[in-house]
Amino acid sequence: MKKSTMKLNIAKPYINDKICNDVLSVLKSGNIVQGPKVKQLEEEFSKFSQVKYCAAVNSGTAALHAALYAIGIGPGDEVITTPFTFVATANSILMVGARPVFADVDERTFNIDPEDIERKITSKTKAIIPVHLFGQPAEMDKISDLAKHYNLKIVEDACQAHGAEFNNKRVGGLGDIAAFSLYATKNMMAGEGGLVTSNNKESIERVKSYRHHGQSLNEGYNYISFGYNYRMTDINAVIAINQLEKLEEFNIIRNRNALLYMKALKDINGIAIPFKSENCSHVYHQYTIKIDENQFGHSRNDLINELNRNDIFPGIFYPRPLHLFPTFETFGYKENDFPISERLSRLVLSLPVHPGISENDVQKVIDVISQFSKLC
Numbered sequence: 001m002k003k004s005t006m007k008l009n010i011a012k013p014y015i016n017d018k019i020c021n022d023v024l025s026v027l028k029s030g031n032i033v034q035g036p037k038v039k040q041l042e043e044e045f046s047k048f049s050q051v052k053y054c055a056a057v058n059s060g061t062a063a064l065h066a067a068l069y070a071i072g073i074g075p076g077d078e079v080i081t082t083p084f085t086f087v088a089t090a091n092s093i094l095m096v097g098a099r100p101v102f103a104d105v106d107e108r109t110f111n112i113d114p115e116d117i118e119r120k121i122t123s124k125t126k127a128i129i130p131v132h133l134f135g136q137p138a139e140m141d142k143i144s145d146l147a148k149h150y151n152l153k154i155v156e157d158a159c160q161a162h163g164a165e166f167n168n169k170r171v172g173g174l175g176d177i178a179a180f181s182l183y184a185t186k187n188m189m190a191g192e193g194g195l196v197t198s199n200n201k202e203s204i205e206r207v208k209s210y211r212h213h214g215q216s217l218n219e220g221y222n223y224i225s226f227g228y229n230y231r232m233t234d235i236n237a238v239i240a241i242n243q244l245e246k247l248e249e250f251n252i253i254r255n256r257n258a259l260l261y262m263k264a265l266k267d268i269n270g271i272a273i274p275f276k277s278e279n280c281s282h283v284y285h286q287y288t289i290k291i292d293e294n295q296f297g298h299s300r301n302d303l304i305n306e307l308n309r310n311d312i313f314p315g316i317f318y319p320r321p322l323h324l325f326p327t328f329e330t331f332g333y334k335e336n337d338f339p340i341s342e343r344l345s346r347l348v349l350s351l352p353v354h355p356g357i358s359e360n361d362v363q364k365v366i367d368v369i370s371q372f373s374k375l376c
Contacts, residue, residue, distance in 0.1 A: 006311065006361075007311045007312075007313065008311060008312045008313065008352045008361055008364070009352065010286075010314060010351075010352055010354075012354055012356035013184045013185070013189055013191075014189075014243065014246070014250070014355065016242075018242060019238075022238045022239075022241075022242060023235055023239065025238075026234045026235050026238050027235070029234075031234055032233055032235060033231055033233050033234065034212070034231045034232065034233075035237075036234070037234035037237035037241065038232050038234055040237070040241060041054075041056055041195075041232075041237040041240050041241050041244070042055060042056050042195075044241065044244055045180075045240075045244060046197060048163070048170075049170050049171070049172035049173060049178075049197050050169065050170045050173055051172050051173040051178075051198060051199050052198070052199045052201070053198050053199065053200070053203075053204035054195055054196065054197045054204070055195070055196045055207040055208045056193065056196075056232040057193070057194045057195070057196065057207070057211050057230040057231070058192065058193055058194065058229075058230050058231060058232050058233075058236070059192055059194045060088060060159045060179060060180065060181025060183055060186075060193075061088040061091065061092060061181075062211070062228070063179035063180060063181065063194030063195060063196045064088060064089065064092035064129075064155070064159075064179040065228075065230075066179075066206075066210045066211060066228075066230060067155050067177045067178070067196050067198075067203075067207065068092055068093065068095075068098070069096055069206065069210055070177060070198075070203040070204070070210065071153045071155065071176055071177055071203060072153075073093075073098050073126055073127055073153070074096055074098060075096075075097035075098065076097075076098070076124065077098040077099070077124060077125075077126040077127070078098065078099045078100075078101045078124040078126065079093045079098050079099070079100060079125070079126065079127045079128070079129060080112075080117050080120050080121070080125060080127070080128045080129070081093065081102065081103070081112065081128070081129040081130075081131065081157075082102065082103060082104075082105055082111070082112040082129075082131050082133075082341070083102040083104075083321040083322040083328075083333075083338050084105045084318060084321055084322075084341040084344060084345070085131045085133060085157070085318070085322065086159070086318070087325070087327075088159075089131055089322075090102075090322050090327075090328065091327075092129075092179075093129070094327070098126070099124075099331065100322075100328065100331070101120050101122075102323050102328075102333065102337070102338060103116035103117045103119070103120050103338075104340045104341055105133075105338075105340055105341050105344070106340075107340050107344065108275035109133075109138075109275055110133045110288065110348075111132070111133050111137075111138040111139065112138055112143075113340075114139050114142035117143065117146055118146055121146070121150050121152075125150065126152060126153060127152055127153040127154065127155055128143060128146070128147060128152055128153070128154050128155070129155045129156075129157050130143050130154065130156060130157065131157040131159075131160075132156065132158050132160060132161035133160060134160060134274070134284070134285050134286040134287075134317070134350075135160055135161050135164055135187070135282050135284045135286065136161070136164065136276065136277065136282045137161060137164050137165070137166035137171050137174070138166075139277075140156075140166045140167075140174045140175070141166075141167065141279075143175075144174070144175070147175075153175070153176045153177075154174070154175030154176050155175060155176065155177055156172065156175045156177070156178035156179070157178075158171040158172055158178045158180050159180055159186070159194075160187075160285035160286070161180075161187075161283055161285065162180060162186065162283065163187065163188075163247055163251050163281075164281055164282065164283045165281040166280050173198075173199055176200065176203070177196060177197070177203050178196065179194060179195070180194060180196075180197070181193075181194055182194060182195065182240050182243075187247065187250060187254070187283055187285055188243045188244055188247045188250075190232075190236040190237065190239045190240035191236055192236060193232050193236040194232075205217060209225060210225070210227040210228060210230065211227065211228065211230035211231055211232075212227060212229070212230075212231060213227040213228065213229060214226050214227030249355075250354075251283045251284075253355035254283060254285075254287075254353055254354065254355060255282070255283075256359070257284070257354075257355075257357065257359075258274070258282070258284045258287050260359060260362045260363070260366070261273065261287055261351060261353070261365075261366065264363075264366040264370070265289065265366065268296075268369065269295050269296065269297075270292045270293070270294070270295030270296025270373070271290070271291060271369070271373070272289060272291075272292070272347075273289055274287060274288055274289065286315070286317055286350040286353065287350060287351050287352075287353035288317065288349065288350045288351075289348070289349055289350075289351065290344070290347040290348055291303060291347055291349055296373060297375075298375075300347070300349055303349065303369065303372060304349070306368060306372045307368055307369075310368045312364070313352070314349050314350055314351050314352065315349075315350045316349060317348065318345060318348075319345055320345055321338055321341040321345055323337055323338055323341075324342075351365055
């Protein structure tokens, strides 16, 4: 195949002249931190997500941390989540002094398995953090039933799922509180930033106080509780506002690219395309295939090298489940505790699916994989 001069990376942040001009306007205005653009973003994102309230913070990690704080999670509590996710999900539990308890995932969806959640519930369990991994919502009906039965809170980790829906309801309002990331690679980005959404006014007010050192929302320099500097700048907010305006268009393009991959890759021996639940809308933050090297005839690394030779740069999310890192091994976790997560970490490969690539770009990726699969 003729080598292209264009590199197809796993992500490409969208920046246009309007965003640059809007950032410059913020700088010239003097309202740079926690100003009118932050408020505008909160109002517009809460409307988009079909929730009553939203608070902006300076990262997705801060959003998770503040969300757990807002619902009262603290030392001695246990929070159940998945080991097959980015480390921030579990780190946020540690940040409030609670204990992360892992439950394995469903091999088809990559999302936390409700049946394994129930097996991990104890008298100390206070909350569940389902992760809407790669842009597909977790099984929120079953998780909600568990939460009601055992009197648990739900914190949605929606950091990869802006605009995704479960049973025609957008993520962000499916639990007690939710966290979104605005990191540069996300479907909607601000360079860096986070959003917390909820239909509970008190929870969002606690987040807004927490992000500003625990200061009262009504009286300056009156610190009513402990808090952090998690404020968002208007620079980040105005980038996010522009991104929000195009989010639905971006998600449509991601779905178009995903459909092209699905049609072309589904019949290649040794490649399993992503499973999409019927009651969900997927926003494909990542398009993640599974590679069985015995059937495919090549290892995952061999395929990555072949893609790289053709200026295509996929990603592995995630090469190692969280329970196998030293931070979490201290809780007694060990190899084979979560066999599905461990197996997936050896099989998964995410292909470029973002709106910065064209249909021709997708076809190039397909052609490289198809041709490589025929080589013995």
